[in-house]
Amino acid sequence: MSSSEPAVEHVLDTPFFHRWLTAAAASVTRDAARLTELDSAIGDADHGTNMQRGFAAVAEALDKERPGSPGAALILAGRQLISKVGGASGPLYGTLLRRAGKALGDAEEITPQQLTDALRAGVDAVAQLGGAAPGDKTMLDALFPAVEALAGGGSFAAAAEAAEKGALATTPMLARKGRASYLGERSIGHQDPGAASSALIVAALTEAAR
Amino acid sequence: MSSSEPAVEHVLDTPFFHRWLTAAAASVTRDAARLTELDSAIGDADHGTNMQRGFAAVAEALDKERPGSPGAALILAGRQLISKVGGASGPLYGTLLRRAGKALGDAEEITPQQLTDALRAGVDAVAQLGGAAPGDKTMLDALFPAVEALAGGGSFAAAAEAAEKGALATTPMLARKGRASYLGERSIGHQDPGAASSALIVAALTEAAR
């Protein structure tokens, strides 16, 4: 899929969200060791395990409870993350998905614009909850660019690319939030693990759309 | 000095004993790391430190108190070992020297035969105190052969050779006394650290005689 292909071509129904979250679960599981490795340089070496545990619970809950709308799927996923992950990423990602889900209401199919707005609401909620801003070397540095890309009419692939670029751009940053902030200057030169996992989650949109 | 040279040629006066114990202190200090290494394979990795600490105290006490007879020198040395070393080797070597010193009485010069008898009394006391017999993989496996060599009219060099041979012969033995006994079969194949230090102490006689 090229980055110029418009997102509108996909049907954003409940199965799509199911596929998205399942794909996200698969990729955080596949990359768990890398995420933990990143977290080990400037954190406490658990980000991979946290994401894997959380998204496994998400996938299981989706299979079991079969939510009837995109909004319900995201809210269920967000709740799972909040009650299964712990750490910083649990409440933050949990809030992201829950808030996005709430924004979607109970429509059975949604438009790309609705998705973009919902994700923006979710990302804003993360920023508010964690008190971080872009440039602080957190997951927001991948999430914000992704939402911007979608808002500018970009495809999922464009969003994934923006998220990945944002994640890579955290490397030279000085951390101001999360555990990496304790390292001060020594946080510079390492990629933020949460930004890396955000890039994976955004990239999973493209897989869901296939 | 060849091993056939008779021991009688040396004057066994107080300075001789002073030289002997000082030479012993020098060689256990020089070989402390090796003794500790041996003790680390089948014991608790302190034999070198123990011997070094003990003999340093002996040398210091001799310099300070300047005992007036061979017997007094050995008793003083034995007391120092008992009150400064601890562990198994402290009381055992302390007893060896104290008992030998007592056997010498307060003669100012002694004969090789008197020395041999005194050492035998000391070694017997060690055997009694520790309850070990030759073949148990202890210092006795170096000390007994040394006394036998002297008793058979051998020189100090011959005694040193016998002690060294005895120490090397402990390698294939199964330990029945001391810490090495806890290892059971696994004590086989390692030289006993106390036998090694005994060989050094006996060898120091040849240096004192030079």
Next chain:
Amino acid sequence: MKMLINVAESVVSDALRGMAACHPELTVDVENRVIVRRDAPVADKVALVSGGGSGHEPLHGGFVGRGMLDAACPGEVFTSPVPDQMVRAAAAVDSGKGVLFVVKNYTGDVLNFDMAAELAEDEGIQVAKVLVNDDAAVTDSLYTAGRRGTGATLFVEKIAGAAAEEGMPLERVEAIARRVNELSRSFGVALSACSTPAKGGPTFDLPPGELELGVGIHGEPGRERRAMMTSREIADYAVHVVLEDLPPDNPVLVLVNGMGATPQLELYGFAAEVHRVLGERRIAVARTLVGNYVTSLDMAGASVTLCQVDEELLRLWDAPVRTAGLRWGC
């Protein structure tokens, strides 16, 4: 890295099964990961609940009992627990007098306890929170996550726990907890990294001959790496940083805390150096506690926490406490 475990996935529940088996004075809900003192809720007493990632034992589970915590919620290793645990704990211990959440200042702990507080209040439980942020190694600012909570957590839990046991109302217990935190500062060093079960190896590389200054308790690297220092030099450095930040005008409680793998023989030698520096600075020591209390799995190293105490705080410190990890007077 060898560990005395079954599989990485079960370390926390295995440890909880052990707590349950060894401590009949506790109620341990292994499945839901809540450790509660058996006689909870204690009538007419404010309850204290804390929790955090596992790997810092005896903190917090080892501090549950008379005179300290009413409940603790252990998360995964180095991962804060989830709100469900905290709400369950609060419900189990609330006597109607309210619950104080003792929260170490980490983003994860803060967010999860915040959510739990909201949920608990929805259930009609009155909740207050105290944030512990004593680590003088971390520069504090409005724009950062702020300072970590480390050794002072023990002081806060012990002293506020005693205040609750004396029957003080929630606001006073909360105020005392806050005061203890404000009067406490810590500094830690690592001689080795720790190994988490999930990672299976050290969380960072520390070459022989070097140490990390200003480490926390989660296996994260510190503020600075230096050539190895002596116990004397480390004590000079650590106490200096702590006092720079909070020059005491009262006697201090001293915690000389082992990170997990440093032998007690070394810890007491280090305690001697800490006392020496304090003596040189003419700071009176009221009490000293030496041992592994706020640990970082098998990390080698130590931290120093000082807490200024007036008569009330010292009385509360000396009050009886009966937990698996800290006990006196009963």
Next chain:
Amino acid sequence: MKMLINVAESVVSDALRGMAACHPELTVDVENRVIVRRDAPVADKVALVSGGGSGHEPLHGGFVGRGMLDAACPGEVFTSPVPDQMVRAAAAVDSGKGVLFVVKNYTGDVLNFDMAAELAEDEGIQVAKVLVNDDAAVTDSLYTAGRRGTGATLFVEKIAGAAAEEGMPLERVEAIARRVNELSRSFGVALSACSTPAKGGPTFDLPPGELELGVGIHGEPGRERRAMMTSREIADYAVHVVLEDLPPDNPVLVLVNGMGATPQLELYGFAAEVHRVLGERRIAVARTLVGNYVTSLDMAGASVTLCQVDEELLRLWDAPVRTAGLRWGC
């Protein structure tokens, strides 16, 4: 191997300075290396004196105080103390009712305490001795040094200490101490060697993926080296060896003892497995103690000690104790 020390030569005296600074309830003679409870001699009480090489802390210095030891004599690291220390300790604590020497069965400890007993008796002090030799890993025979003393030392010191505190005469205190030793067995495993300050590195090489079964507390290798085992397998093995040797017909006290560097999280997980095996064997557990009590510097690993107790021994175990390392009831 990095250590939190000044120089290897001063580790023991540095630690004693720390004990002196941190424990006003003790009298610590740093120069002569004797730790005495401050209120000694306690009138009309039999006194308990123990000691051994350093590196096993809190054993023995951490067990000095009401209800346990009256004095302890720390030797160099892993080296038994010298008779002078023991005689000095005995003289400091004897109230006229006599002194019990608690001696772990190592050639060095035995010889030095024997000499001390003779010297103390010359000074008119009545001395009795109890030899602790609980290590089921060591084959006992007339022709060997016999079994090592390890974890049971804690049980002997605690229970005989309580008996002395109750005012029992020397023969009874001695008989109880002997009984506790006879009813106790231990087994230990090492996941890593320890490093002594003097050697500066590990006392033996243990490759990744292997463990030592049947180790003592002096960094010596064990009876057997095996491929790494799970906590469950180790508990099965250790408890099996202990029970083979002494099948109990009474409930047991359980000590799940850390060697020094094993995190408490792992120790409690191991304790769960030990309880599981005991449950499978239908052996009742009276009390369990989990923690680093009889250590081997920074060795990773653990040991299990079981002690059969009748009502009298259990009452004495539960009696108040107030030491730096073990405290309850006061």
